[in-house]
Amino acid sequence: MTTKLEPVNPIKLSRRWFFEQCGVGLGSAALHSLFAESGYAAQVDPLAPKAPHFAPKAKNVIFLFMAGAPSHLEIFDNKPMLKKFDGTLPPPELLKGYRSAFINPNSKLLGPKFEFKKYGQSGAELTNLVPHLSTIVDDIAIVKGMVTDAFNHAPGQVLMNTGAMQFGRPSMGAWVTYGLGSESRDLPAFVVMSSGKKGPSGGTSCWGSGFLPTVYQGVEFRSAGDPVLYLSNPAGVDSQIQRESLDSIRKMNEIHLGATGDPEIATRINSFEMAFRMQTSAPELMDIAKESKETLELYGAEPGKPSFANNCLLARRLVQRGVRFVQLYHEAWDQHSALVKDITQNCRDTDRAAAALIQDLKRTGLLDSTLVVWGGEFGRTPMVQGGEDGRDHHPNAFTMWMAGGGIKPGITLGESDDLGFNVVKDKVHVHDLHATMLHLLGFEHTRLTYKFQGRPFRLTDVHGQLVPKLLA
């Protein structure tokens, strides 16, 4: 390295920086080290596409988060014995050390409220709450052995998203974006949408970046109005004035880049250019009216009317445009009471669109490279809450399903006991789910790390086992 300092020639520097590093940065496949310390200056594009540890099966993820926790006993997990013992007290040894949220654990058992039938070649058992899902069971893997550590909503959702009950850890979308970068030049890499009655209990921490750089946090899109905050030109500003303003900002920034030589200014120029592109691309993305009538019907989507169905269709459009991680929240499945009525409504609101998403991804060829995950933060108690039409929170056993992106289709994995209380076979902890998701994306989950507070952190913390039985 030369020690004699030449007089400043920042113009030269800026040109080189601008064209070599910034102008084409997003398209190039520079292999960045996953283990690089966080930059205190964003001089290296932190969203540049990166290669994972090994060849991935999935490039994108769509996570359908059924917030509030759906009852596994009403949809997936057929328990004739629970029906038989309806109205009796659970065996005391089952309750040893068991903590519940609202009820006295020693409450009477409540038989399943819906009838199960076998569907598809795989013979998966489902109730008639999910008639659409039952048509695609051969495309999905039903995981009946899910367990978690939390039995309250906010900690449960945060655990499902970040691998820890304590707030402050990066979400899986943030980890994946950190690990893989973005394929989209004009949309965020990690997009979150919500439908249903309310937002998730965990709030924005569900898609936060924790201690990872903030560029990796999820960006909320709305399915009506401005999809992204402050996307539209201000009132009275037409596109000509906006373009001229941006041109001026760019010229002024370039002049200053020349004077100071700070490549951060080049990054700022790029940020404004991408913002301008987003002003066009995001509304175009959100305009589902351009989809065929058949597609809209498949999902049950209606342009201009926000719904889970619209969000599912948008998820497919996002993935098509290179968005890495899409998360759709649908609250609330929290049926402490009015179980029959409310879970029927929840299924009516989500079943068709979730199944349509799989069908649509499949026919557009995206399913192979898109991992779809459906589930909530925990399950529901086999015991009743209130009179005879509600269930409390239950962490010991619940069901999720996964599809695409390297997941073995048409299987049911795991088993709970006769009452649907504990998992007895092929237990999958939330950490194991994370390890498996990362594996499908090409990561050895123990090696996708970020050093913080003097130690390497990872999504699975010190836990997590790959679930090979789920892999195609």
Place this chain on the structure above:
Amino acid sequence: MGIQRRFTQTAAARAVIAAIPLAALFYLQAQSKPDFNKDIRPIFETSCYSCHGEKVQSGGLRLDQQASALAHLVGIYPRVAGTGPQQRMPLGAAPLTPAQIGLIKAWVDSGAAWADTATSAVPKKKHWAFVPPVRPAPPTVKNVKWGRNPIDRFVLAKLEAEQVAPSGEAPKATLLRRLSLDLTGLPPSPEEVASFVKDTSPKAWEKQVERLLASPHYGEKWARQWLDGARYADSDGYEKDKPRFVWAYRDYVINAFNKNLPYNQFVSEQLAGDLMPNATQDQKVATGFLRNSMVNEEGGIDPEQFRMEAMYDRMDAVGKNILGVTIQCAQCHNHKYDPLQQEEYYRIFAFLNNSHEGAMAVYTPAEQMKIADILRRTKEIETNLQHRNPTWRDRMAAWGDAAMKVAQPEWTVVKPEVDDISTGGQKYILQEDGSLLAQGYAPTKHTVKLTVKTPLKQVASVRLELLNDPNLPLSGPGRSIRGTGALSEFTLDAAPLGDPTAKAQKIKVASATADINLPESPLDATYADKSNKKRTMGPIQFAIDGVDETAWGHDAGPGQRNVPRKAVFNLAETISNESGSVITFYVKQNAGGWNSDDNQNQNLGRFRISLSSDPKATADPLPMAVREALAVARDKRSPQQEQALFSYYRKTVPEWKDDNSTVEELWKGYPEGSSQLVLNERPSVRETHQLTRGDFLQPGKLVTGGVPSFLNPLPADGPVNRLAFAKWLVSRDAPTTARSYVNRIWLAYFGVGIVETAEDLGTQSSPPSHPELLDWLAVEFMDKGWDVKAIHRLIVNSSTYRQNSVASEELQAKDPYNRLLARGPRFRVDGEIVRDIALAASGLLDEKVGGPSVNPPAPAFLFVPPTSYGPKVWNEAKGSERYRRALYTFRFRSVPYPMLQVFDSPNGEAACVRRSRSNTPLQALTTLNEPMFLETARALAQKTLNEAGAEDTQRLRFMFRRVLSREPSGAEADELLSLVKREQQNFSTAGRDPWKFAANDPEHPPTLAKNVTPAQAAAWTVVSRVLLNLDEAITKE
């Protein structure tokens, strides 16, 4: 790393590396036999010993002992190279570099020679940060002309060693902008710049430094950094995320910096201000630091579980924010890297574990004076009464004797069983005295069902006592934000005990008495329930009238409401069962509002039920304190008891009516104040256990308060409590405390700390760029009495700080992150300051310091479902409150303020001592289109047109000075003057209303100066918007 590589590697080198497996390449380079001590042991030390060393021997392997290592020799290379079937080593950490792997292979292949030194235990040098700093002598430097103070000697010595020359001084205007942004977070006014540029006196710079250090905005600027680490937010977090009252703590921090409170005092007050002798309001408020943890009041929680979560959070905050040592790891196991044992973690934990978590009333200085005045005048009136009635003592004694003679009914306290379903999610926790303490989620309407099994044969009356508790807001006795509650209905039924077939019979309440019966008044608007029904509070009869909309209230007004109260219910028929009875009470609490995710409950906070066989029992009119004082023999009473007695007694004397009403009037002026979450030490010690794997359900051995052995010892004098811990943190021999804070100050100035990992100075921290400078600053800080402003003065007066930030290409290449400090700092300011700059430049900034947090404009949908979990109140501020500094923006943890979130402000979910600094398109959209930024652009344009003169060049210069603190260059002027011309034409197009863009409210456009057109206002708004969006505008350079 990436950037350096890009600069240093040639394309050819890249091609070679791409073609050959990396490990092999490095192996080729490392063919010569590696030296164990030089090449191998350091790898083992940093990457392996934590699991295979002296303390831990995972899989039985010890890499610090030859025998063990050689026994496992064949496995070592495949494991670290990841070539075998097993998991790659080191587990859970980054793999070794190809160079290291190459060395290990070469070492193994060459026969694994082992140097003797490794077998005999070599005393390991203690990690630098765990040794108390001693003041190093500033090094000698060749260039004796450069540099003003010792900081510069340390910096220059390193530069000379690297053969790099420092940069020259930055232009004066740039320097003053840098200094103003650093010390106050606000840009200098054009006048301040002009006067500094003109000032040629030798002390010109120092004058500016002192002016800015004395500004009240200095405290605001430096408070923000501390508040990040203190995980400050205005709401609880988790699902409910209710607003909370903690701005008094935020103001405490601002004032502490402004007063230049010594840092050791500042820290100890936040850890244990409540335990200091004669603690002031400020010192108690300071403990809000520990209370900034999130609170989960989601229905169905175990309050103890989340108290423990909050404890972990406090430990984490103390570790990162004050100690600068990561202690969180030891929550579950011994620290893997630092010498912290799990037991030591729980010994620190024990210091913090013995507190009540309540909220105290806080008053502004003016309110405190008002209160002192009320107390003084009350005392005056009482003394006066006593003077005028010399026999008062005897009369009071006679009254007391009579009062004590009135027989009190015999009460039996019962311990009810709580029906879990009936609580609406609130937790009723049984206390030792038989009372129930309400915690957790607070439903705004519920009827709790309480069952008691009593052996009493006769029950004719029931007493309900409302009690204070340090864990309730303002000590209760209720759970409303004022510590009050309301009882809508009190009903009961009963059945004979021991007869499972008996059906419970409803028991009517015939009459009721209470020690407070207020006149009927409508519920406060806070508790509106959208029912349109008339809802009121009033006397105890409201609790037995069968009407849910009326309730017994006990809010006697500020200064008088947070006292115990009681009511007695006489049953219409005595419950009479030879075998005893099962009695179920239904305690209806319906006086809350519609939104249980907000502070709208009026639940009873702590209460106790007692039974009596006396059908005529009434509520004792004497307050508990008065009865207690009366029970003490007259000559044994303290003056305070005597005073309290008199204050009560005088009210019973009819002829003193006038004086009594004067006092009553006086107390009506008692200020409402606000409240603040604080800690109070519990009188009895809560046991602390070491928790197995950090799980509070698996308590291990009992531990007592203590400190880690690798740090300084606990002060020998005084009790071993939270205060001792606070003093220990800031004792002169604490190795990390001073280093940690000066490092964070440095980080704020230069964008990166001397130790980059500001939250962790432990063995895994990044090595300091200037270790001796760090120690020198730390010692200087402590020796000057932990004087924070003195450290600022040293830094900003140094030549290092005053360098030009323009980077040559070579310098950019050699030192992209400016770790050598051969140039001045240049980086984007923090999110809050991004906004403050726009507000200040536009002239809109409201400079008020302190007070409740404010709600500037934000999209309304953010605060309602389905975006937020529950509905949140965000009443957009009108008038100048919109334009307060961003520090005062209300912070909901679950719905962060969008502008601040997008510019990397932390949301307070965990302590943050080092922010990310991103540069994203969402930031661009925000500064371009967010309503507040538009308002600032418009205001700046109008101010310019009104004040700058008629020439466009004058206007442009005016704007430049306000936004960038400098004059435009020729090229810049050309660009923007042509822009304004074009836009003027654009906005003059027929049919176009320029006010649509240029006015906040196009229906009511502002008045413009003479000869100025709306099209000009719009065109200049385009220009001001361009200027406010420049990288330079939001950058300190």
